[in-house]
Amino acid sequence: MNQKSSGITYKTLAAFFIPLGISSSLTSITHIIINGTLSRGDNAAFIVACYAVAFSMFGIVEKPMIVFRQTSSALVRGRSTFKPLFLVFVYVTIIMMSVSMVISFTPAGRWMFVHLFNADENMVRTISLTFFVITFVIIFSGIRGIYQGIIIQHLQTKWLTIGVIVRVAGMFLVSYWFIATDHITSMAGAAIFLTGMFIECVISVWKGHAILKNTEDSSEVLYKKDIMPFYIPLVVYFLFQTMLQPLIYIFLSQSRDMEISIASFALAFTISQLMLSFFMYTHQIVLQFHQRDRSKVWKFTMFLSMAPTLLLLFISFTPAGLWFMKVIMGAEPGLAEPTLVVLQFFILKVLVFPWVDFFNGFIMLERRTPRMMVSQTVNLVVVTLVLALIVNAFPGWNGASGAIAASIGETAGLVTVILLVYRGKNKLRFSKKRSQEMQ
Helix, strand or coil: CCHHHHCCCHHHHHHHHHHHHHHHHHHHHHHHHHHHHHCCCCCHHHHHHHHHHHHHHHHHHCHHHHCHHHHHHHHCCCHHHHHHHHHHHHHHHHHHHHHHHHHHHCHHHHHHHHHCCCCCHHHHHHHHHHHHHHCCHHHHHHHHHHHHHHHHHCCCCHHHHHHHHHHHHHHHHHHHHHHHHCCCCHHHHHHHHHHHHHHHHHHHHHHHHHHHHCCCCCCCCCCHHHHHHHHHHHHHHHHHHHHHHHHHHHHHCCCCCHHHHHHHHHHHHHHHHHHHHHHCCHHHHHHHHCCCCHHHHHHHHHHHHHHHHHHHHHHHHCCHHHHHHHHHCCCCHHHHHHHHHHHHHHHHHHHHHHHHHHHHHHHHHCCCCHHHHHHHHHHHHHHHHHHHHHHHHCHHHCHHHHHHHHHHHHHHHHHHHHHHHHHHHHHHHHHHHHHHHHC
């Protein structure tokens, strides 16, 4: 398809994708604001630790809400298709809020905080109250996601960046108030987070609703039986993704130097994720543009995918890396140098990840999201097997073992998703050919 017929230029693709990347990268700043605020309080270690445990649990219960963004951008084509999805959102919200209340106010939650997150008994009440406040974020997170899906589908992605910028500004103001009034507690962190998400949600609803109101309604009908087979595998996929980091920590605890292994891997993982945060929406390029100009979509993605890899190569193999670790990340030399070694083994993962997300876009486009679970399962299994082998055979490799396993697992996931995509395309061609022959 040529440019004239498709109306797609590289400028169009960049104008669509860059705001998405910026909004994703800016979101990471929100957690820096919260942690920076909490670290200024009296007994900061206790405050930060309680918030961290509550936020870790929140990260699990929020996963079913996050994927409403992808579901909305793939399935909603007007008001008639929006209403069934919003009804599903209401059901999911009721379920997740009920689960959150059980965790906040019953012995089951206390047991989880103590035995799964190694929280001290003295911390449990503070963690429970902080978690209770932070769980209201999931309501705004889900609503935001549904309307952002509509904004993305109509290529108005600059509004996602605007929403995050206003969110960050609002969180700075609330943070300043807590510091100025000396009311810094773990629940203050939850309140800052809740305020920021509410602000971003309001902007997303305002813009998304305006787009929906002015969109000609589609004749397409969307039922719950169409939504759930798309939605549930996405939830499982992201839950599996969440399991990878704690799984690696379990194995790294068996390394020769457990503390340096976990610390260097955690720091290297954070840096690699920061670089990849800009590329978390690669699947949206496929969803919105591949059917209009596949050649430009492929070329644009090839160009994009090199950026985080080149940046990581620069940090890992030049003197700038040591400066970055000491000045920007604040790491001591004893941690900075092992972290740079671990980062070198993350290069493959950083190179591969944008392509995993890109091919997942084809799976979403074809509404065959159960296949995403297959690739993520392969990733988990390979990471487990590689870690078991390396940690037992070479315990002195420390944090590098986790990076090697993560890179090999991501590569295995990429190979799997490519095979699944092309197998699906071949089946589709075969079925079309048979139907033509029968006619």
